[in-house]
Amino acid sequence: MSIAFLAFIAALLYLAAAGLQLVSALQHNGNISRSLIVIAVFALGCHAFLTWHNIFDHDGMDFGFFRIFSLIFLGINAACLLALTKRPLQNLLIILFPLSAVAVLISTLGPDTGALEHRVPLGVAAHIGSSVVAYSILTLAAIQAALLAAQDAQLKRRQMGGLLSVLPPLQLMESMLFELIWVGFIALTLSIGTGVVFMQDIFAQHLVHKTVLSIAAWILFAVLLWGRYWLGWRSQTAVRLTVTGSTVLMLAFLGSKLVLELVLERG
Incomplete structure (x- = not known):
């Protein structure tokens, strides 16, 4: 599986999870569905792999703008999913996940903008x-x-x-x-x-x-x-x-x- 294809898969998973939560919100359902959690975890896993590849899988570490942009959204999503175990923050996913889909695609398919750090x-x-x-x-x-x-x-x-x-x-x-x-x-x-x-x-x-x-x-x-x-x-x-x-x-x-x-x- 190519890295570009995996980025599209991650973006689609994020959009699917955001769509599920949007439907749930429109139906005034205060609970978060198990299907959404499963899709979100798979999306986050793909995102984590892509972030690792885009930053570390080089002769050095690439901390360019698009790479860090994606890393920050990875951190935001991980924090939000962890917080869901204690607090009802699921409606934030409607905003976060589409932006994360964009971040994954740009980070993977966009140009290299930063110099490599070797140590x-x-x-x-x-x-x-x-x-x-x-x-x-x-x-x-x-x-x-x-x-x-x-x-x-x-x-x-x-x-x-x-x-x-x-x-x-x-x-x-x-x-x-x-x-x-x-x-x-x-x-x-x-x-x-x-x-x-x-x-x-x-x-x-x-x-x-x-x-x-x-x-x-x-x-x-x-x-x-x-x-x-x-x-x-x-x-x-x-x-x-x-x-x-x-x-x-x-x-x-x-x-x-x-x-x-x-x-x-x-x-």
Whole structure:
């Protein structure tokens, strides 16, 4: 089986799983089907194999923009499926899985944009790993925040259909949001900490944008968590700061890689 064919299989599995959850949501079914879980696990397995092949199956390690883009979605999906064992986050799959299908195809069929790394020290690998976890969890939090904002707006307009009929209660949605933020904040703290300790110069010209934006995102999430537990900040403030922090964080990594590799064409 060719790698390209496997990428199409993974994309189709993701789309099938998203379709199943969409149908379930339209039918106001609050449970997640076993068929969806099986399809999602197979899709995730194909995605993991493709990500490993695209990044590591070379003379060196390819951490180009499209490869990392796919790796982040792999992390997001894995985190979401794990969270489903405790929390009803299945409606996020309707958004995540189609985007993951695109990420798998672009990563496999798209051009190589980054220079190969022939040796990655353990400390740098820990930095990369914690960064991917942080980006994944906090992206989930941003999507959760968007759903929370839409749900809150419907409640204020007293519209009882639509999202209100398929999402958990507002209080539970808010609790799940802050659980995601806490986990993502801890991972982001580890990412910045390992970067300071193990990276040679985190304020070098090609890293300074990533470093400054990552620290800015960390401050935003720290302020949000402080405000939540000391000032009782609720949904609207949480939504604004979560979306802003997640956007800044994604710009820190994917934005800088996009400019360096695709615009300036520097690996």
